[in-house]
Amino acid sequence: MAGDNEINVNETKAGNHDLPKDIGTALDKVIEHAGEMGLYQWLLFVCMLPFGMVWSFVYFGQMFITATPQEHWCRVPELEQLSVELRRNLSIVGAADGGVYDHCLMYDANWTRVLETLMPPDPSTNVIPCKDGWEFLFEDIPYSTVVNEREWVCDKASYVPWSQAINFIGSIFGGILCGTLADMYGRLPTLILANILGFIGGVATMFTNNFWDFSMCRFIVGMACDSCFIIIYILALEYVGIRYRTFVASMSIALYFGGGCLLLPWLALWISNWRYLMLATSLPMLLAVLTPLVVPESARWLVSKGRVDDAVKLLKRFERINKSEIPQKVLDDFIFVAMTKKEKEENIWTLLKTPSIRRMLGLLVISFMSVAVMFDGIIRMSENLGLDLFITFAVTSAAEIPSIGALVFLLDKFGRRKLVFIPVIVSGVLSFITAFIPRGVATVVLATLARFFTNMSYGTVIQWTPELLPTGGRAAGASLVHISAFAALVVSPFIVYSERTWEGLPLIIVALVALVGGVAALFLPETAGRSMPQTMDDWSALAATTRYLKRHMTPSKTATITGLPATLIMSWVHLVWGLPDRVYHSGGRHSRIFGINGHRFHERHALPIVKKFFELRRWFFCGSLQL
Numbered sequence: 150m151a152g153d154n155e156i157n158v159n160e161t162k163a164g165n166h167d168l169p170k171d172i173g174t175a176l177d178k179v180i181e182h183a184g185e186m187g188l189y190q191w192l193l194f195v196c197m198l199p200f201g202m203v204w205s206f207v208y209f210g211q212m213f214i215t216a217t218p219q220e221h222w223c224r225v226p227e228l229e230q231l232s233v234e235l236r237r238n239l240s241i242v243g244a245a246d247g248g249v250y251d252h253c254l255m256y257d258a259n260w261t262r263v264l265e266t267l268m269p270p271d272p273s274t275n276v277i278p279c280k281d282g283w284e285f286l287f288e289d290i291p292y293s294t295v296v297n298e299r300e301w302v303c304d305k306a307s308y309v310p311w312s313q314a315i316n317f318i319g320s321i322f323g324g325i326l327c328g329t330l331a332d333m334y335g336r337l338p339t340l341i342l343a344n345i346l347g348f349i350g351g352v353a354t355m356f357t358n359n360f361w362d363f364s365m366c367r368f369i370v371g372m373a374c375d376s377c378f379i380i381i382y383i384l385a386l387e388y389v390g391i392r393y394r395t396f397v398a399s400m401s402i403a404l405y406f407g408g409g410c411l412l413l414p415w416l417a418l419w420i421s422n423w424r425y426l427m428l429a430t431s432l433p434m435l436l437a438v439l440t441p442l443v444v445p446e447s448a449r450w451l452v453s454k455g456r457v458d459d460a461v462k463l464l465k466r467f468e469r470i471n472k473s474e475i476p477q478k479v480l481d482d483f484i485f486v487a488m489t490k491k492e493k494e495e496n497i498w499t500l501l502k503t504p505s506i507r508r509m510l511g512l513l514v515i516s517f518m519s520v521a522v523m524f525d526g527i528i529r530m531s532e533n534l535g536l537d538l539f540i541t542f543a544v545t546s547a548a549e550i551p552s553i554g555a556l557v558f559l560l561d562k563f564g565r566r567k568l569v570f571i572p573v574i575v576s577g578v579l580s581f582i583t584a585f586i587p588r589g590v591a592t593v594v595l596a597t598l599a600r601f602f603t604n605m606s607y608g609t610v611i612q613w614t615p616e617l618l619p620t621g622g623r624a625a626g627a628s629l630v631h632i633s634a635f636a637a638l639v640v641s642p643f644i645v646y647s648e649r650t651w652e653g654l655p656l657i658i659v660a661l662v663a664l665v666g667g668v669a670a671l672f673l674p675e676t677a678g679r680s681m682p683q684t685m686d687d688w689s690a691l692a693a694t695t696r697y698l699k700r701h702m703t704p705s706k707t708a709t710i711t712g713l714p715a716t717l718i719m720s721w722v723h724l725v726w727g728l729p730d731r732v733y734h735s736g737g738r739h740s741r742i743f744g745i746n747g748h749r750f751h752e753r754h755a756l757p758i759v760k761k762f763f764e765l766r767r768w769f770f771c772g773s774l775q776l
Contacts (some may be wrong), residue, residue: 168482172452175486177391178479179464185390187471193385194397196443197378199436200344201405202412204378206430207347207370209413209542211316212529214354214423215309216538217296220286223255223279227264233286238269242276245269253303255279279303289538292421295363306649308360310642315364317642319371320635327376328628336447337440340380344437347373351431355424375631377434378406384447388467398612399556407549410528414539414546452487460487505692509617510626512669517610517630518637519666520573524607525641526659527580527600533648533655534596535588544593545600552604556612559605564677565613569670572602572609577663584653584660606666616676619687 169175184190222244228236237244240258244250257277258270285297295301301308323343331339350369357363382401389397413430420426451460461484468475501507531541560568579599583592618626647654674691682691 175483182475183467184471184473186393189470197401200378202409205406205409207374213417216290218285218290221283224282224284227260310646312364313642314639316367316371317638319368320374323372324632341437343373343376344434348431348434403550403553410546414542457487514633515669516666517634519662520606521634523603529645534592545597548601552601553608564675568609569606570667572605573667576602577660580656581660584656619682
């Protein structure tokens with residue numbers, strides 16, 4: 150095979166015809182002849198099913214093992230022989246009145262006397278925190294969960310959002326680890342590793358006894374989140390023709406992730422045991438070990454490692470299964486490009502030297518983080534919307550399939566920018582209205598509509614992200630954006646937890662987040678109908694379509710400090726402080742007068758620490774920094 154490739158390369162080099170400009174274009178040409186959506190591509194689409202469902206189990210499964218029964222009160226051992234309702238009315242502040250009672254306080258009474266009279270203590274009786282644990286009424290949550298077994302209520306109620314936050318921190322580390330390993334050892338081994346990690350963490354969760362061992366196991370499960378599906382998602386898109394990528398990208402998430410969300414609450418009810426639920430949702434991850442039997446390795450990764458022969462054999466498999474024929478000339482072009490035009494993978498620091506990309510990444514990160522927090526927050530509020538958790542979760546999850554499916558028809562027609570901005574703003578308005586409506590059917594209906602529009606924005610921004618980045622930095626840039634989203638999700642459980650202050654507060658926060666994310670999306674370039682940028686010149690042409698980015702298209706040649714913290718922080722600084730009002734050049738030196746909240750002053754009058762701030766600010770906007 151190697152010899153054949155050598156001959157073909159020489160013939161191609163000697164020929165006088167147009168060659169693909171990069172390996173991506175060459176591979177697309179091969180797929181066009183091998184079958185853009187043939188039998189093998191449909192097989193890959195079906196193979197994504199267990200991974201998509203597992204992704205939903207990993208992402209939302211913790212909700213159903215840490216659900217808190219709403220009816221719980223202090224346990225009083227002296228009253229245990231009485232009926233549930235009677236002992237609650239006799240011992241708990243406010244229970245006898247039939248209204249809202251206290252979950253964390255009990256009367257400090259003479260219980261022998263209470264038993265004799267069967268009358269609640271005088272309202273003026275001192276109250277104390279629960280000292281003998283809690284009783285739980287399993288009406289809304291009809292099975293035992295981690296919360297009632299370990300009594301994570303009252304002063305320990307924050308353990309629930311903290312354990313979920315630790316799970317999301319695991320996703321950050323897992324994204325970095327799996328991304329690195331995927332580049333080093335291939336996509337398929339990393340896909341298997343991610344799912345094995347999820348299986349180990351899920352099964353180990355069953356045997357935990359306290360907060361820290363539970364949280365560490367959830368950290369391990371979090372490391373699998375995203376990578377357990379996204380890797381095969383990217384692999385499938387690599388081998389699908391350009392015309393079908395929107396269909397595969399949208400429908401795989403709608404049917405498989407959405408289907409998993411629909412199945413999860415009923416699976417939890419059917420099993421009615423949180424430990425067995427963990428086992429049931431973890432076992433499917435073992436199917437990943439069978440993946441290499443059906444799913445091919447990434448041809449682009451094989452080429453990047455110099456394994457061109459293996460890439461050609463893999464493409465021949467598509468030709469054989471799809472019963473198609475790849476013209477020898479097209480295959481020769483692919484081999485020639487693979488052997489002579491090496492793709493240069495840029496790291497994130499290189500990308501940040503270009504002011505326009507730096508600005509674009511800041512806006513994209515803000516938009517993606519906002520949509521991710523809305524997506525996660527709205528579904529996690531299912532427990533607090535006034536109806537049954539399982540029904541509410543299923544109903545709001547049902548919005549996943551039609552909302553993502555609609556993108557197949559709308560995304561290329563209306564463009565990415567509109568389908569992030571409009572749905573996210575509509576979702577924010579619906580969330581704001583819901584905050585002021587009494588809990589019940591109306592709130593669930595509005596939350597479901599909000600979830601519908603949020604899903605549209607989320608599906609759009611996922612596809613928009615790689616389309617905005619030049620080929621050399623696409624992997625690094627997309628990784629930054631996704632990891633930033635998981636960093637934002639760390640606060641999502643606490644947004645939901647804020648309902649203990651006021652039940653409408655989480656929805657108000659979500660509405661404000663929607664406003665920020667929607668506005669940020671407006672300043673990003675539209676990519677509908679355009680090829681993804683392959684080079685920095687292509688990116689410059691794309692950035693020139695947006696006035697906001699066009700002003701910052703000159704690459705930085707003096708930047709010496711770059712990094713994720715500066716990108717994220719300084720993008721927010723821009724929103725608050727604005728741009729320099731004037732720039733003066735004198736004797737090769739730069740002078741700036743800054744306007745801050747209406748007050749102008751020259752930077753030479755600033756304190757040293759403020760000067761450093763301006764230097765960082767100058768780097769973010771102008772690409773120049775000398776410290």
